[in-house]
Amino acid sequence: MSRLRLAPVVSLVAVAGLAALALHAETAAPDPDAASTVPASQAQIDLSFAPVVHSAAPAVVNIYATRVVDQKASPFAGDPLFERLFGDLAPTTPRVQNSLGSGVIVGSDGIVVTNFHVVGSATEIRVVLNDRREYAATVMLGDEDSDLAILKLDGASDLPSLAFTDSDAIEVGDLVLAIGNPFGVGQTVSSGIVSGLARSSTAVGDGLGAFIQTDAAINPGNSGGALVDMQGRLVGINTAILSRTGGSLGIGFAIPANLVAQVVTQAQAGSDRFTKPWAGLTGQAVDAATAEAMGLPRPDGVVLSSVHPESPFAAAGLKAGDVITEVDGLPVNSPQEIVLRIATRGVGAKVDVSWLRDGEAQGATVLLIAAPDSPAREARTISGDTPLDGLSVARINPAVLEELDLPPKADGIVVTQAGRTSAAAGFRAGDLILAINGAEVGSTADVETLALSGDRRWRIDLVRQGKPVRLQFRY
Incomplete structure (x- = not known):
């Protein structure tokens, strides 16, 4: 089926290429510098993408990230019953995990944009430029929600960089190039068009949403690479694909350049986290x-x-x-x-x-304002011989609503983090605590008092994702 679909496309491209060649021959003399300049006419664009690649490719880099993860060596691995019962008791051993991705230089002083999932929790980051120069890098700002990370290359200066375009002006049908390092084979360029706009996170996964969709081939390793227009300007940062096989099926997504530019601005201003306006x-x-x-x-x-x-x-x-x-x-x-x-x-x-x-x-x-952190969140963490050990709770205010992605009507005391013991008891971040052993909870102090005064039998009433939940267990 794919052969029947692709054959006409190849023919159309060949015809378009011949027409562009004829038009170029009739309207302009050969330009010996065309290979190193940005296209100056539509005929040049139709004839070859090489001028755009020469302009943009030097600013796209390869990123090698190393992180240490704890791996459990459980004798019950693979057994659905015993792994669930005894999996937490298995010893852990540290293991070095490597990841490969791409990045884009957006500042000549060594400011690089990539995806958070490429460098998140990395203990060592190494960046290799298109001309094979290598730099160690540190994370200036990382934001998991937008899946963006801003890096600073140590000792770098006078580097090639890409300028941002206005991603709000992008239209479906615009020609784009995706540049990155798929599968670790080396820098690769694929061409396509903008095939959709404002694709939401419900279709793509986590993130702020409203991605740019493209049919330019994007594969593993392209994450953090550049999506550029025909002037060699940055349209977006490639971040995800929809695929059943792990390879490109012609549906890729990029974070719009306007959002990337805002994150870069905050990083350059010294912020180590991205603060976005609160809608409420x-x-x-x-x-x-x-x-x-x-x-x-x-x-x-x-x-x-x-x-x-x-x-x-x-x-x-x-x-x-x-x-x-x-x-x-x-x-x-x-x-x-x-x-x-x-x-x-x-x-x-x-x-x-x-x-x-x-x-x-x-x-x-x-x-536009940041989410107010008032009234006081009264944050506290429970500790002691209790099933709520390690449970962090806070009073809900707009800042807490934003951090935990809770609905605006949410009110009361919320779990901000569950420790090992409290997580085993069934608590999750975002749970609203209504009552403990029948006693209503009105403050974080109530949670601490009730957590240390319980008996062997426990009954916790919660609201989780808008639905009532009751935890019952013996401790």
């Missing part, structure tokens, strides 16, 4: 059924189901039931797009928001 909203895309029920002319925008009282959008006048249609003049059709639009602007910026209320168009300017 929950909502869903307007589909055909929702549009009909709300009397909307077409299924566009995001209908809000809740708005936190301290949200900057609430301060601008928005409330549950409103349909946000645009942020800064750009259409939004998923909650992830709203998050991306404000994340690329940064804390302290202002954005113009358009929305519909009862079918009437409205608009306002929203001042």
Whole structure:
């Protein structure tokens, strides 16, 4: 089936190449420097991608990361019953794990962008340039949510770098090149087009969402590499593929350049973590059924189901039931797009928001803020001879909501981290603790008091992902 599909495409490319060659011969004399310059005409682009590659490839690097992980050597490995019962008792041995990825130099002083999953928890990072120079690197900023990491090459200066393009101006059908080091075979270039925009994290995996989709071949090892336009500017950072085999099937995703630029800016300002503006909203895309029920002319925008009282959008006048249609003049059709639009602007910026209320168009300017860390979270960690040993809890405030990705209506005491003992008892980060052994929990101090006063039988009432959960066990 693939042969039948590919044959016409190859023929069309051959015809296009011959036409471009004829056009070039008629309209321009041969340019001896064409191989080392950015294309100056559409005919040059159609004829060859080499000028773009010569311009962009030197700024794309290979990244070798080393990390030490604890590996359990269990005699019960593979047995579904005994591994579950005794797996935690197996001894652990340290093992060195290597990972391979790509990166992009965005600052001539040695600032490199890559994926967090390439260098996360790495104990040693080595970066190899296209001209075979090698540098040790340290992580300036790592953000797992956006899957971005900013590296600084030790002792580097006057390096080739890529400029950012405005990823909001990218359109489906634009030509792009993916440059990276797939499978460790060496730097490789693949061509394609932008095949989709604003692909959400529900389709791709974790991340801020609203990825750029491309059919340029992306394979393992391409992660962190460059997606560039026909001017050799950075469109995005390649980060993921959809595949049943682990190889490219023509559906790859890149983190938009505007978001990458914001993360780089914060790293250069000295921040070691990425702070994005807080929306304080929950909502869903307007589909055909929702549009009909709300009397909307077409299924566009995001209908809000809740708005936190301290949200900057609430301060601008928005409330549950409103349909946000645009942020800064750009259409939004998923909650992830709203998050991306404000994340690329940064804390302290202002954005113009358009929305519909009862079918009437409205608009306002929203001042973007970081999630307030108030009232005080009263964080504490339980310790002692209790099944809650190692349990970290906090009072919910907007900052905690943002960190744990909780809905705006969440309130009370939440688990921020579960230690080994408390995790074995069934606790998970994000659990809201309602009661312990029948006694209601109203503060983190209540959790500590009740944790140290329990008997052998325990009953914990929780809310987990919006559903009631009861933990019952003997200790």
